[in-house]
Amino acid sequence: MGRFLTIDDVTKVFPLKDGGHYIALKDIDLEIKEGEFVSLIGHSGCGKSTLLNLLAGLTQASSGGILIDGREVKEPGPDRMVVFQNYSLLPWQTVRQNVALAVNSVMASSPVAERKQIIDRSIKMVGLSHAADKVPAELSGGMKQRVAIARALSIRPRLLLLDEPFGALDALTRGNLQQQLMQICQEAGVTTVMVTHDVDEALLLSDRVVMMTNGPEAEIGQILNVPFARPRQRLEVIEHPDYYHLRGELIGFLHQQRRLRQHRSSVAAAAGVVAASGVVAATGIDGRQGDANALPPARKQGPRRPETIRLGFLPGLDIAPLAVALDQSLFDGAAIEVVPVPFARWDRLEAKLLEADLQVAITSATSPLALNLGLGGRTPWPAITPMTVSRNGNALCMARSLLAQGVRRRADLRQWLLNRGQPLTLAVPELGSMAELLLRHWLAAGGIDPDRQVRFTALSPMTMGGGLRTQQIDGFIAGRYRVAEAVEDRQGYVLATDLDIWSGHPEKVLTCSERWAEDHPGALDALGAGLMKAAERCDDGGQRPELIRILSQNQWLGRRAEIALQRQFDYGNDEKPQALLQFNRYHFDRAHIPNRAEGAWILSQFSRWGWCPFPSNRLELLGQVYRPDLCDRALAAAGYPSLRPDRHPFRLADDLPFDQDNPLDYLKALPGAPEPPVAPIPLPSLSARALLSR
Amino acid sequence: MSHSASATSLSQPTRRRLKNPVLRGVLPYVVCIGGFLLLWQALSLILGTGRLPGPINVITDTWDPYINQPFFDNGGTSKGLGWQILISLQRVALGYGLAAVVGIAIGGLLGLNRFIGKGFDPVIQVLRTVPPLAWFPISLMVFQNANTSAIFVIFITAIWPIIINTAVGIREIPEDYTNVSRVLRLRKSEYISNIVIPATVPYVFTGLRIAVGLAWLAIVAAEMLKADGGIGYFIWDAYNAGGDSSSSQIILAIIYVGLVGLALDRLVAWTGSKVAQGGH
Numbered sequence: 001m002g003r004f005l006t007i008d009d010v011t012k013v014f015p016l017k018d019g020g021h022y023i024a025l026k027d028i029d030l031e032i033k034e035g036e037f038v039s040l041i042g043h044s045g046c047g048k049s050t051l052l053n054l055l056a057g058l059t060q061a062s063s064g065g066i067l068i069d070g071r072e073v074k075e076p077g078p079d080r081m082v083v084f085q086n087y088s089l090l091p092w093q094t095v096r097q098n099v100a101l102a103v104n105s106v107m108a109s110s111p112v113a114e115r116k117q118i119i120d121r122s123i124k125m126v127g128l129s130h131a132a133d134k135v136p137a138e139l140s141g142g143m144k145q146r147v148a149i150a151r152a153l154s155i156r157p158r159l160l161l162l163d164e165p166f167g168a169l170d171a172l173t174r175g176n177l178q179q180q181l182m183q184i185c186q187e188a189g190v191t192t193v194m195v196t197h198d199v200d201e202a203l204l205l206s207d208r209v210v211m212m213t214n215g216p217e218a219e220i221g222q223i224l225n226v227p228f229a230r231p232r233q234r235l236e237v238i239e240h241p242d243y244y245h246l247r248g249e250l251i252g253f254l255h256q257q258r259r260l261r262q263h264r265s266s267v268a269a270a271a272g273v274v275a276a277s278g279v280v281a282a283t284g285i286d287g288r289q290g291d292a293n294a295l296p297p298a299r300k301q302g303p304r305r306p307e308t309i310r311l312g313f314l315p316g317l318d319i320a321p322l323a324v325a326l327d328q329s330l331f332d333g334a335a336i337e338v339v340p341v342p343f344a345r346w347d348r349l350e351a352k353l354l355e356a357d358l359q360v361a362i363t364s365a366t367s368p369l370a371l372n373l374g375l376g377g378r379t380p381w382p383a384i385t386p387m388t389v390s391r392n393g394n395a396l397c398m399a400r401s402l403l404a405q406g407v408r409r410r411a412d413l414r415q416w417l418l419n420r421g422q423p424l425t426l427a428v429p430e431l432g433s434m435a436e437l438l439l440r441h442w443l444a445a446g447g448i449d450p451d452r453q454v455r456f457t458a459l460s461p462m463t464m465g466g467g468l469r470t471q472q473i474d475g476f477i478a479g480r481y482r483v484a485e486a487v488e489d490r491q492g493y494v495l496a497t498d499l500d501i502w503s504g505h506p507e508k509v510l511t512c513s514e515r516w517a518e519d520h521p522g523a524l525d526a527l528g529a530g531l532m533k534a535a536e537r538c539d540d541g542g543q544r545p546e547l548i549r550i551l552s553q554n555q556w557l558g559r560r561a562e563i564a565l566q567r568q569f570d571y572g573n574d575e576k577p578q579a580l581l582q583f584n585r586y587h588f589d590r591a592h593i594p595n596r597a598e599g600a601w602i603l604s605q606f607s608r609w610g611w612c613p614f615p616s617n618r619l620e621l622l623g624q625v626y627r628p629d630l631c632d633r634a635l636a637a638a639g640y641p642s643l644r645p646d647r648h649p650f651r652l653a654d655d656l657p658f659d660q661d662n663p664l665d666y667l668k669a670l671p672g673a674p675e676p677p678v679a680p681i682p683l684p685s686l687s688a689r690a691l692l693s694r
Numbered sequence: 695m696s697h698s699a700s701a702t703s704l705s706q707p708t709r710r711r712l713k714n715p716v717l718r719g720v721l722p723y724v725v726c727i728g729g730f731l732l733l734w735q736a737l738s739l740i741l742g743t744g745r746l747p748g749p750i751n752v753i754t755d756t757w758d759p760y761i762n763q764p765f766f767d768n769g770g771t772s773k774g775l776g777w778q779i780l781i782s783l784q785r786v787a788l789g790y791g792l793a794a795v796v797g798i799a800i801g802g803l804l805g806l807n808r809f810i811g812k813g814f815d816p817v818i819q820v821l822r823t824v825p826p827l828a829w830f831p832i833s834l835m836v837f838q839n840a841n842t843s844a845i846f847v848i849f850i851t852a853i854w855p856i857i858i859n860t861a862v863g864i865r866e867i868p869e870d871y872t873n874v875s876r877v878l879r880l881r882k883s884e885y886i887s888n889i890v891i892p893a894t895v896p897y898v899f900t901g902l903r904i905a906v907g908l909a910w911l912a913i914v915a916a917e918m919l920k921a922d923g924g925i926g927y928f929i930w931d932a933y934n935a936g937g938d939s940s941s942s943q944i945i946l947a948i949i950y951v952g953l954v955g956l957a958l959d960r961l962v963a964w965t966g967s968k969v970a971q972g973g974h
Contacts, residue, residue: 058873076876088870092892092970101888105878155878 004034004191009064012050024050026217027644037192039202042212043257048195052161055193056082078106080159081152085167087144089136096132099123099151106155122154142173153188162194178204186231199250204237211253214261221619222661224249256620267518306337307523312349312361315342315557316479317564318390318508319362321586325534327550335526345460346430354381359516362389364433365506366602368625373612373681375432382514382684385594386630387528389508391585394435395483397492398475399468403573410446417453427459427467427476434507435477437605442501444671445654468492481557481564487572488563494571502652506598528634535586594631595645596622597660604663613679621681747942755942771923775950782913782924789848790909797853798898801860811861822854826912830919844916851912852905863897864890899966906962910955925951
């Protein structure tokens with residue numbers, strides 16, 4: 001039962017009459033096992049039927065490919081039979097003739113008697129022997145559909161494709177046919193892909209339900225496993241204890257997609273521009289579309305002053321792309337003028353962002369979600385993130401006094417804490433930041449209870465070294481630059497880096513208000529493109545001297561920048577420094593993607609530590625906050641190919657797989673984590689958004 | 695009192711109509727056609743029966759021999775109206791039959807092959823608008839024979855709607871059916887016999903029905919110009935003879951032409967419905 005059908009990175013683009021194009025499906029990846037029954041579900045226009053036609057070979061993918069048993073699907077064939085929504089029976093032929101046409105043309109080499117037997121058996125299988133000599137016009141809708149199924153199965157296809165097979169039937173007929181189809185498919189052992197918009201039908205028939213997001217650029221939003229044993233009976237399925245939970249997942253997904261669509265269109269309407277996320281004019285992306293107070297169309301074309309973007313940041317190695325982009329003029333000067341605004345404290349930066357004194361900020365990866373959720377008693381604010389700025393780069397730095405007491409590993413720390421009897425005081429740059437989540441996760445994985453055995457305190461990164469010196473704190477987690485300073489000053493040593501916790505985690509992201517992004521698409525694209533070009537240079541080892549020169553300027557890190565950029569990472573624990581590959585990552589390996597799966601992990605941790613209930617509408621929230629579409633636009637503006645996230649579960653250093661389709665199971669599997677409450681989270685409303693972003 | 699009175703007055707007209715369903719069925723015809731005949735008779739009285747015979751004159755003038763003996767034959771072109779119509783029908787049958795065969799073949803080709811279909815489209819669009827009689831001189835010059843020329847005129851008039859409708863019918867085959875053939879990988883011959891032909895039949899018969907009307911239109915005109923025998927010839931001959939009953943003969947012939955045209959149209963429509971039975 002290996003993989004039978006592989007849909008590999010399939011994108012389908014339809015040309016439009018006006019010369020533009022419509023991206024119906026984007027980057028679809030799916031593997032289907034032999035004999036599996038998979039349903040595709042989603043709102044109309046989500047590209048379900050397009051995907052089915054691609055599987056049938058009736059249309060071809062614009063990029064990517066579909067493999068069946070290792071061979072590429074290039075044209076339709078009888079090994080993949082389609083049952084169309086409107087039956088597609090030939091009205092001038094009787095039931096028998098319709099089935100015979102398929103059997104006779106596909107099994108032409110078999111003897112006539114055998115073919116006749118197959119035809120009779122197929123008609124009998126769907127219980128239509130009595131109507132074999134009737135033409136379709138004399139049959140009811142349900143009977144026609146049975147003929148279509150009989151025709152499809154008569155030639156023993158390897159893959160059966162059903163396009164809303166029961167959509168046009170009354171409820172009673174539909175129920176009977178579903179039961180029959182299930183039996184037939186099971187007896188024939190045929191792999192089946194069915195498009196439907198009926199949640200119960202999907203649950204009754206499928207082994208897996210693939211939920212598709214709204215088009216354009218529809219993609220797989222979530223995959224649900226349906227664990228009911230086969231053979232199934234409708235009543236048994238409905239009475240199964242998991243049934244309503246699974247049904248709730250499906251309905252919740254569809255609801256969230258609908259709200260997301262309404263939300264997008266209301267934001268776009270408020271901004272006065274067409275939401276063109278999928279429909280990009282043939283002329284490409286206009287890098288000069290934004291304007292300070294948007295947007296009478298007549299003014300879009302004329303020459304304009306570059307738009308000023310005030311961008312807030314905290315100095316650190318993470319903002320290297322910003323420094324490089326400004327130093328080397330990588331921003332499109334005709335479109336934007338970027339004014340970097342340094343801050344010493346994260347809470348000050350966020351306040352300025354909410355006041356719209358800053359248009360954009362480089363924040364912790366957790367900030368966009370935390371702002372939307374209103375964590376820490378704040379008013380929920382509609383932040384979005386169009387790109388990830390940096391990955392990795394944190395280290396946990398402990399006071400050297402602990403090294404003297406033999407604390408070299410996490411286990412040592414645990415033992416030391418048990419003996420000490422009073423909680424550890426650790427500084428984080430910001431409560432609820434990515435650094436804190438990583439630290440908590442790492443501590444918990446090592447048997448240290450972050451809530452009882454540790455006291456977290458927020459300190460400005462600039463004062464953390466001082467905190468160690470004054471013994472105000474026992475240690476801190478911060479970026480490499482601050483840690484290197486403390487090590488250099490012999491105040492601290494490194495107990496763990498985030499390579500020991502989650503290698504490749506998102507660290508800093510670009511954050512702005514949804515409304516600003518909608519109003520200033522050109523400016524945002526130009527900003528993202530400049531940062532991406534700079535990020536590539538930051539990742540290039542050959543540019544290191546140049547990077548040191550730039551970061552050594554006073555407005556960035558100052559003269560000590562060099563110590564943070566040493567090739568060898570000095571742990572300060574008297575052991576030999578090691579080269580840490582990929583410690584700071586800016587560009588390569590799909591670093592820029594605002595990845596919803598990572599967002600789902602962040603949400604799981606928020607609820608793990610009891611900061612908020614786990615959002616039952618997480619996909620809606622993530623879909624609203626994480627904007628890979630904007631990332632793609634910036635990538636295109638910078639001349640890079642578009643990126644897409646991996647749908648496979650990822651693992652942190654504790655090796656527990658995190659599956660974005662099933663975050664609750666992950667939470668349950670974490671050590672000592674009680675099952676968190678699950679509740680819908682109201683998202684910031686449009687009126688509040690409009691007020692705040694003005 | 696007033697209540698029951700209003701009830702009767704409301705139900706009365708309904709009851710009266712329901713009483714005589716047969717009368718209700720034929721009443722519109724009787725009234726309208728009767729009115730038309732009366733008007734005609736009145737016009738005839740005003741203009742004088744010499745210029746426009748009334749309906750009664752037409753019947754009395756032509757009763758013997760044209761109405762009561764449709765199939766008399768005095769030799770030469772002096773034949774009953776039945777013969778004349780048969781002569782015309784024979785020509786139509788030849789020209790129209792030829793047009794149907796050639797038209798369906800060409801239309802099929804144009805519909806199946808997009809390249810040829812596109813290339814010939816302008817030619818068809820221009821030629822189909824040419825009035826039937828414009829073809830007559832050139833066909834006389836080519837065939838040197840009035841009878842053949844008349845048949846050719848029928849042919850060239852009737853062929854265009856057949857070609858166009860056949861081609862459109864093939865191009866408009868619902869995608870569902872072509873998808874079925876693509877999935878089953880039907881051979882071209884199977885595709886044509888199982889899908890193209892049945893799906894196109896209704897379109898072809900629409901074309902044939904338009905064509906038969908045009909053909910009948912053209913034959914009468916062609917026979918009036920140059921022919922021996924035929925209903926068109928009869929009309930023109932009666933006019934040239936200039937006798938007392940000429941006007942009545944012409945009017946009678948016109949009525950026959952109309953009736954035959956209607957019959958042809960219904961015949962083709964009926965055949966079409968029989969052939970396409972089970973489909974659509």
